[in-house]
Amino acid sequence: MKRRSFLAGGAVGLAGLAGLGRPATPWVAATRNRQTLVIRHGTLYDGTGGPPRTGDIAVDGDRIAAVGEVAATGAVEIDARGMAVAPGFIDIHSHADLSLLVNPRAESRVRQGVTLEVVGQDGSSIGPWSDAGFESTRDRYRRDFDVEIDFRDVGGFLDRIDRERPAVSVASMVGHGTIRGLVVGAADRPATASEIDRMRALVRDALARGAVGLSTGLEYTPGSFATRDELVALAGELRGTIYPYASHMRNEDDRLLAALEEALHVGRVAGVAVQISHLKAQGERNHWKADAAFAAIEAARAAGVDAHFDRYPYVAYATGLSNLFPASARAGGTARFLARLADPETAPALERACRDKIALLGSWDAVQITRIGGANAAARGRRLGELAAELGEDPYDLTVRLLRDAGGSVGMIGFGMSEDNTERMLAHPLGMVCSDGGAYAPYGPLSRSSPHPRGYGSFPRVLGHYVRERAAMSLESAVHKMSSLPARKLGLRDRGVLREGAVADIVVFDPDTVRDRATFDDPHQYPDGVAHVVVSGVHTIRDGEQTGELGGRAVRGQGRAARGRNPSGN
Ligand SMILES: [Zn+2]
16 A cells, blocks of 8 residues: 555645655655654644645654645554644744753753754853863853763764753754854954954854854844954855854844944855844834834845844843943953952942943843852742832842842843844844743742743744734744745755655644743743644654653754855855
8 A cells, every 4th residue: 555645736736746746755654654743734834834734744753754635553642633744943043052961851942843953152052161161161060060061062962962861853054153252252353363263163064064154143242242254254264155143132222223334244255144143123112113124124035135133922021230331341251250340449340331231121020039059049930120119129139139149140131122023023024033041940949040931932922913913924934934035044954844754843832822821020831732743753752742852952053064155155
């Protein structure tokens, strides 16, 4: 009996015909009449953005063996009637990184339907570290999580992911800030020519070992100390590949458009693709800039730069509390930052800058404390204005005290974006969906903070709130932004689509009930409506629960073998 057949005449039949021209593929064993897994009668959103169609999907090993009407039975059969079936979601800007080793079940990620995390963002990657950087990370992970760090760069991290097999797959960018910290240190000065050469060699090495782009974090130290020319020089190492220069830009509020122009300039002059990280316009007085930002990105594309952006579906961002102060205040490291806050010479200017930032956000209650340890743990989850009033303390003095008591390490959420812009950015044809969040769980060590809810809810929130409730975009378009669009951006030809031969990363969700449940006040909550998640063929979520079987693996870039589409990228 023929192992599979396709519906004649309909759209499914066309998909079948498209497959006929291809040679037999090794993962379709002709003698097998039994598949690992068959998902039946689902509404298939294949990732391309085209209209859905009804059909089955067969998984054999780690690949999709057939899409259409599947005659063979599966060792596991899923009835997906009334459910949406989509490629597993790709988080193009994730901060899961080392937490995937702390809890390999990656609960808050895989339960959203995420199957591939793109980490190493905002200029910060897993190495390359100095001896001291490696030792401090190793000691901290031993002490806090009982996790042994036995690698010191992106290549070593990817090797470890392959050994550990967490619930999700992992690709990584290499971080400019990490490299600058290693080569130049924490100083606020331009790099010398020989330092630039050394940094370029480190970017080259990371690409050769599987990095899928270069990220920058230009609001953070030490990335902020780079000149535009340094960024062009380092991004130049991506030339001839498809991999993007991904930038958390120098500014996302009053100087947003200049910062965007810089990022696009880097792409244009270096001749490389650009990914603008978490595009936003902070502060009500800047909300009008969304349209100007779209126009700038579209103009860059017209001029030959393969530029896109990503965005998470919330009106608040998350960062360190120290980012209420300008990057120059943080030059030289945390100890010097805290000293400047206390020094009567420098303190007044810092206070003014901080109060200006608060004015931009609207009020002290626009800031919520997330991560804080020690004596002030009770501040976790609280708004600064409210807390200060309760304590009878000036909110600025409270901010400085919290920073000082925690050695500078305090996390915050800032409410500064507009709902309207958020919706339009998510719906824009050049926009991809990201979480910008970490991996958490409501139990164990990853439950010990009050994180931004995006780490739990981003993808279901787009599907529930922005697609179903607000009709900001079609479901097929949303799926496209979570799957084949990011896959194409990273040159991953066999991911992000439901197609015979593609890696079997699949999510089955109920389009009528899918929704995020994590909130700013109560973030540790899994979403609803995500019924099944398959990662590299491994049935990881079954009927909404983790099976405990982990299928993630490292996804390595192909270096110069993955050619760019950018005509200037040769
Ligand atoms: Zn960022």
